[in-house]
Amino acid sequence: MNRGLLLVISGPSGAGKGSVCDVYKKKHDDIWNSVSMTTRSPREGEVEGVSYFFSSIPEFKKKIENNEFLEYAEVYGNFYGTPKAEVEKKLAQGIDVILEIDIQGALNVQENTNEGIFIFILPPSMNELKKRIIGRGSETPESLLTRFTSAYNEINYVSKYNYAITNHTIEKAYCDLRSIVIAEKCRVTRVTNEILSLKEEDLNEFFD
Amino acid sequence: MNRGLLLVISGPSGAGKGSVCDVYKKKHDDIWNSVSMTTRSPREGEVEGVSYFFSSIPEFKKKIENNEFLEYAEVYGNFYGTPKAEVEKKLAQGIDVILEIDIQGALNVQENTNEGIFIFILPPSMNELKKRIIGRGSETPESLLTRFTSAYNEINYVSKYNYAITNHTIEKAYCDLRSIVIAEKCRVTRVTNEILSLKEEDLNEFFD
Numbered sequence: 001m002n003r004g005l006l007l008v009i010s011g012p013s014g015a016g017k018g019s020v021c022d023v024y025k026k027k028h029d030d031i032w033n034s035v036s037m038t039t040r041s042p043r044e045g046e047v048e049g050v051s052y053f054f055s056s057i058p059e060f061k062k063k064i065e066n067n068e069f070l071e072y073a074e075v076y077g078n079f080y081g082t083p084k085a086e087v088e089k090k091l092a093q094g095i096d097v098i099l100e101i102d103i104q105g106a107l108n109v110q111e112n113t114n115e116g117i118f119i120f121i122l123p124p125s126m127n128e129l130k131k132r133i134i135g136r137g138s139e140t141p142e143s144l145l146t147r148f149t150s151a152y153n154e155i156n157y158v159s160k161y162n163y164a165i166t167n168h169t170i171e172k173a174y175c176d177l178r179s180i181v182i183a184e185k186c187r188v189t190r191v192t193n194e195i196l197s198l199k200e201e202d203l204n205e206f207f208d
Numbered sequence: 209m210n211r212g213l214l215l216v217i218s219g220p221s222g223a224g225k226g227s228v229c230d231v232y233k234k235k236h237d238d239i240w241n242s243v244s245m246t247t248r249s250p251r252e253g254e255v256e257g258v259s260y261f262f263s264s265i266p267e268f269k270k271k272i273e274n275n276e277f278l279e280y281a282e283v284y285g286n287f288y289g290t291p292k293a294e295v296e297k298k299l300a301q302g303i304d305v306i307l308e309i310d311i312q313g314a315l316n317v318q319e320n321t322n323e324g325i326f327i328f329i330l331p332p333s334m335n336e337l338k339k340r341i342i343g344r345g346s347e348t349p350e351s352l353l354t355r356f357t358s359a360y361n362e363i364n365y366v367s368k369y370n371y372a373i374t375n376h377t378i379e380k381a382y383c384d385l386r387s388i389v390i391a392e393k394c395r396v397t398r399v400t401n402e403i404l405s406l407k408e409e410d411l412n413e414f415f416d
Contacts, residue, residue, distance in 0.1 A: 120396070122402070122403065122406065123406075125406060126406060152407075155403065155406060155407060158396055158403055159396060161396050162395065162396060163391065163394040163395060163396060164394060164395075164396050164399045164402075164403065165394055166399070166402060175390070176390060176391075176394050178387070179386070179387040179388075179389075179390035179391045179394075180387075180390075180391040180394060181387075182383070182384060182387035182388075182391075183371065183384075183387045183388040183390075183391035183392070184391070186371040186372060186373055186384050186387075186388060187370065187371060187372075188328070188366055188367060188369050188370060188371060188372050191372045191374070194330075194372075194374060195330065195363065195366055195372065198330065198331070198333060198334060198363060199360075199363060
């Protein structure tokens, strides 16, 4: 059995990475959505092991010391991280793992593992990004400017990724993402098992 | 405009690379099928520039000297080669090029260019390969053994390729090939133009 793929997906807010990942997960329920661990309190309706793994701060810090995270960050006094063991277990079982994560997190994953397919979701244009963010309706002009400046700067990090998907439409972006998964499964470095089993067939058998 | 992709496709005889490429070309008539140059005489029905470019031996040798081939080989006194200029022209126009070629030819292409997506078509099993070759009906037991031994040895070269497609069915193999093309077009190293045009939009324009 071949190892699962670790898909690490980032993109500026408003590019639509959440929607693209959701469509993918809906169509392919055999992919495992990595669940983060956090030290913040559970909110109404959040389920342990589905929304997050909840943890105390000392417990979390212990795990940091033990190198148990693929990546982690502290945000306003709370910790958030991706537990390594869960991801490793799924990959070893041949299950693909999807990790929707911000850019800093993705760069940390790159440092902590030698696998991972890094995919960046781009908006079709900055003007379209503006429309999408305004469409959400909850932004003040100041927070809009902050978001745009941030998105604009984040796009520079695309060069750290393997693939960039321009999200013209969700359907097209999904198709690109699916193609990347299928193509990566065809990479010679990944299909060794299949090739070896082909070679194990004894040539002499053909002439029984 | 982004450069076209140079798809270099090989595989042992009987693996079905011809059929997979034919389906691809039928579905995507915007891909350009590289036409070889040869010094052998045209056969009945062969068309200059479609079947082959026909050339005299001195003319061909002159082109070898001028480094005008992506690859070439001499087979039973005749020369066969892939003219570099034609391929380069199409790639520069943003047109994908498909190059169905034997393994030695593909390895030569690797030496003569720093681009190219190298794809190896594998049979689903050696037994299936046997059935397919026997199905063609034109083989003696000796030539069958030669073919198998050759296919068996050729599979070792898969490690020189980027991708391996196992040809369980033509439809599945086509889908893999198409996915590789789509995925390669999403490679960050190839979408620079798109990203640059995104960055050219002036941030200040958003707040007109």
